Amino acid sequence: MNKHFSPTMNRRAFVIGTAAVGAGLAIGLDLPFGGPAVVRAADGSPEIGAWVVIRPDDTVVIRIARSEMGQGSLTGLAQLVAEELECDWTKVTTEYPTPGQSVARKRVWGDFSTGGSRGIRSSQDYVRKGGATARVMLIQAAADAWKVPASECTAANSVITHTLSGRTTTYGKVAEAAAKLTPPAEVKLKDPKDWKLIGKGVKRLDTVDKTTGAMIYGADIKLPGMLNAAIKDCPVFGGKLKSFDEAKIAGLKGVKKVVKVGDTAVAVVADTWWHAKTALEALPIVWDEGDNAKVSSASIAKWLAEGLDDAQPAYVGNKNGDAKAAIAGAAKKVEAVYSYPYQNHATMEPMNATALYTADKCEVWCGTQNGEAAFAAVLEASGLPAEKCDVHKVMPGGGFGRRGQTDYVRQAVMIAKQMPGTPIKLLWSREEDMAHGRYHPITQCKMTGAFDANNNLIALHYRLSGQSILFSLRPEALQNGMDPAAFQGVAQSGEAAFGYSVPNLLIEHAMRNPHVPPGFWRGVNVNHNAIYMECFMDELAQAAGQDPLEFRRKLMGNHPKHLAVLNAVAEKIGWDTPAPQGVYRGIAQVMGYGSYVAGAAEISVTDGSKIKVHRIVASTDPGYIVNPAQVERQIAGSFVYGLSALFYGGCTVKDGKIEQTNFDTYNSMRINEMPKVESVMVPSGGFWGGVGEPTIGVAAPAVLNAYFAATGKRIRSVPLRDQNITFA
């Protein structure tokens, strides 16, 4: 055995490995006389509540319901449980319950969805209680054995001590007895000041296998007798499959079957994926593209531009005073129109899922951000009831919001259903992934600001026109037709509240929904709202003849948390001292996902078109920080994702289809283009904000504002490559 493979990692690999071949975490019930049922994990070890399993060798298995996709939540969630459990962190391993097991146990693990930077913040309370409950039961079991009151016993590092006698025992020794106890009705959680593990940058629990090639991603699943499928869905969204000429590829090596997938797609099933993909490329396909084939980026832009007109209907998301009247009577007005394009998630691993369908069972193995949604998709596509279906989650090669959708899961089941008994691994080519994203929504925004004679900002009208994600994906969440999420970052209150006080304010959304399917793309609506608002704030500051930071500060008196992170980046980047020769600064702030964030950039520009980013400073106040090392990585990662979109991204539409096909036409930043992000964490406590997404909001506006400082030129549309601006 390799000495670098810690036992913890081996066990974790084993858990995932067995899940991958279908064993999963079997859960059995013991029904002893006179006590509650003991629930057992696959290896027979007892559960101490649904979140914790303790093995006789003291190994602590912590159940994780949310999905790890690189963001580090698996480790953070384990830290939350372990903090209250008072267990030995070096003995912690994790496993995923399946959605099928959760449903069978009345959703004992709660919500599986992992999006909106909610993985930790919306489960922190009940998972900590899960840890605390197990600790109380373990201590009680030891006290019972010693015949002493539990109040005389303490637990630390998986060891229970009877303080008066000095006797000790371990969690592994009392786990069986603890499992038979009735869980306490109430547990008290620690005061945050007593946390030892929460707040510590402990190493991730899932690293080793990612460095040896041993980590199994969805694309790596192997099942006995498995075949591989490649798929093409109608490239025009909303179009249909008309026909395909199977005979043309009949003789090709390895091809087993050509199947229709729903009304819109065709798949080739072959012995290897390479054979399936090459055969699919040779397959003559006729599409019924429908009316959407007439849509182009230009036609969408025109339609959105019409929505900027005040005469068109719009939903009001945030309002104060009478902005229109104040603007009409103002001493000075500033107006600008901005736009933001479609973006593909371009997860490093293209979409994929493996399905095995038999007459009485349907199982799927896949990376997903929402195990329960994937499970629901399996039920629907297979037509089988919940007790005959399950989903085994494996590591996804990135999510960023894309894997919260279940289109690829449904497709895999629809193919497998046509070949009962044969496991089918469906893998999208990168080209299919680019053609069938759930794209960052497209918008435009017209902003008008008005000043009084003393250059005080008296009114701001922010009119957004464009696509609603909820309209397409969660129509039930619309409020009388309005998409409340459209106002992320500029909302009246809540987890994405506007951080400025303007006496006359009107923020509204003219909804325009083109046929290109939108999705939750890391940062979601914060991305464009933060660009529009924060770049326009700079324009207003310039019009008022004021420093961009000072101008903002004056409007932020009633928003101390927004202001605190802004001040933190200003201080770190040295706003009050001159930048180095030829280097220019930009600054931005926003609130999203319950966290307050700000960013600042130092750039230089050559020939007006070559940008070198020298420094990036980012600050966040997410209330509490579970693992600062992972928060730092999420902040840096969000800048790479956000700046890639700013410089290289943008998906355009021609003849109803997305034009970009691969990383040659939809590029991503490389190491030479990205400086280290200097993060300043200022957790103020008392609330739980998200981490994975919020800081992406300030990445683009900080750089765009620095570009203006360097060149005197405003850039009001994304991506920069459209304006021949790139990295130096």
Add this chain to the structure above:
Amino acid sequence: MANLTINGKTFTLDIEPETPLLWAIRENAGLTGTKYGCGIAQCGACTVHMDGVAMRSCGVTVSEAEGKKITTIEGLASGDSLHKVQEAWIAQDVPQCGYCQSGMIMAVAALLNEKPKPTDADIDEAITNICRCGTFAQVREAIHTIASA
């Protein structure tokens, strides 16, 4: 039929000579540590060593790879000891989703073979892999840690 030498082992594969090496490795030899990201030599997820040189295996055919010594991420460690790049990656907690990291590690290992003490400029030039999670700062730090050991 093709003979490929992967991680010191000879694989006799029933495969068309024009198949990209990436798929021969993943599907025919069954070594899934080497990843598919783009298939057009853009992203680097499929990077392996061919006679010690980093190559994007999606852009190399089986016939071109025949007779060459191919090393994949699974063959980087020697016996019980992980390669120093893998060790540094673990010490630095580099991977996020990890999907790009096989290719990243293979590219870095090849760079360090050639230049044991790379400068930032050397790193910028040699490491052109895409990482959608954005692990670049940790990658750079880990390389410098190895170089200064």
